Amino acid sequence: xEITEAIRSRxxxxxxxxxxxxxxxxxxxxxxxxxxxxxxxxxxxxxxxxRDQDKRKMLSEAANGQPYVEKASAVIVGCxxxxxNIMPCGQYCYPIDLAIALDHMSLAATxxxxxxxxxxxxxxDKVKEILDIPEKxxxxxxxxxxxxxxxxxxxxxxxxxxxxxxxxxxx
Amino acid sequence: xEITEAIRSRxxxxxxxxxxxxxxxxxxxxxxxxxxxxxxxxxxxxxxxxRDQDKRKMLSEAANGQPYVEKASAVIVGCxxxxxNIMPCGQYCYPIDLAIALDHMSLAATxxxxxxxxxxxxxxDKVKEILDIPEKxxxxxxxxxxxxxxxxxxxxxxxxxxxxxxxxxxx
Numbered sequence: 001x002e003i004t005e006a007i008r009s010r011x012x013x014x015x016x017x018x019x020x021x022x023x024x025x026x027x028x029x030x031x032x033x034x035x036x037x038x039x040x041x042x043x044x045x046x047x048x049x050x051r052d053q054d055k056r057k058m059l060s061e062a063a064n065g066q067p068y069v070e071k072a073s074a075v076i077v078g079c080x081x082x083x084x085n086i087m088p089c090g091q092y093c094y095p096i097d098l099a100i101a102l103d104h105m106s107l108a109a110t111x112x113x114x115x116x117x118x119x120x121x122x123x124x125d126k127v128k129e130i131l132d133i134p135e136k137x138x139x140x141x142x143x144x145x146x147x148x149x150x151x152x153x154x155x156x157x158x159x160x161x162x163x164x165x166x167x168x169x170x171x
Numbered sequence: 172x173e174i175t176e177a178i179r180s181r182x183x184x185x186x187x188x189x190x191x192x193x194x195x196x197x198x199x200x201x202x203x204x205x206x207x208x209x210x211x212x213x214x215x216x217x218x219x220x221x222r223d224q225d226k227r228k229m230l231s232e233a234a235n236g237q238p239y240v241e242k243a244s245a246v247i248v249g250c251x252x253x254x255x256n257i258m259p260c261g262q263y264c265y266p267i268d269l270a271i272a273l274d275h276m277s278l279a280a281t282x283x284x285x286x287x288x289x290x291x292x293x294x295x296d297k298v299k300e301i302l303d304i305p306e307k308x309x310x311x312x313x314x315x316x317x318x319x320x321x322x323x324x325x326x327x328x329x330x331x332x333x334x335x336x337x338x339x340x341x342x
Binding site: 001002003004006007008010012027028030031032033034035036037039041043045046047048049050051052055064079087088089090091092093095096097098099100103104106107108110111118120121122123124127131132133134137139140141155156157158160163164165166167168169 | 172173175203207275294295298
């Protein structure tokens with residue numbers, strides 16, 4: 001699938017078929033995250049792929065009861081392994097690095113005919129407890145994956161001239 | 172260009188041709204950022220496209236003297252307009268939202284035959300001064316764009332089994 005088509009056709013999918021993701025398809029999706037750029041090529045990430053039904057159910061509860069976390073075939077839990085690194089601009093490296101890697105996976109999933117949804121509404125301490133994640137690791141986001149059982153319309157977007165300005169700030 | 176090919180062939184480009192980017196090409200790249208998902212569809216972003224030579228030179232100085240910030244045809248300065256929003260997991264929404272949008276642009280640029288490079292090494296206060304960016308706005312990252320004058324090899328990446336684990340944390 002063309003990159004622009006993947007970007008345009010991606011939706012946040014919240015209803016999934018009860019159908020597992022083929023192993024090689026899942027590995028191809030994961031591999032696109034591996035190829036993501038990261039600050040100083042740190043690759044400060046670990047991805048926990050949760051397919052176990054009981055654990056998905058527990059993650060769903062840790063995600064404020066969002067049922068699609070359980071219904072999706074796989075939950076990719078994006079963990080930052082070196083959350084202490086800061087860029088000269090003052091931003092932590094890890095949320096940006098993890099977001100790029102998970103974005104690659106989300107687009108690659110679209111091209112594979114899979115649906116995905118970013119999950120940011122969860123209690124980090126509960127997710128860490130469920131998956132035995134060490135104290136120093138941060139869980140940045142979860143990306144759920146599966147065969148879609150819905151095809152929602154695109155959410156509204158601001159127009160380009162509302163979000164792009166030239167050569168200096170303007171409202 | 173196929174999404175996986177764009178992901179695999181993208182490089183951080185630090186040498187650029189002295190050749191402007193066609194307007195419609197630039198707009199297509201920017202539009203892929205517009206389509207990015209964001210927390211609660213906030214679209215909490217503004218992108219300042221800097222093509223003015225003097226300003227690119229000043230941005231280069233604000234970016235610890237990295238010369239390619241000046242040499243690139245365009246600098247996309249990713250600004251967060253609502254940096255106060257926090258997700259239930261405890262992460263700020265804005266670095267993740269901006270990273271996804273800029274990642275879309277970086278991949279779309281690759282498909283357009285353009286090179287790009289993420290710039291995180293800059294002094295935020297200086298960048299804000301150069302571009303008249305208001306106090307409350309955060310500058311998350313800059314993405315430089317232009318026709319590449321180099322084709323570097325891929326940087327080394329960890330193996331998939333070093334970064335992916337299943338159903339629970341493991342080193």
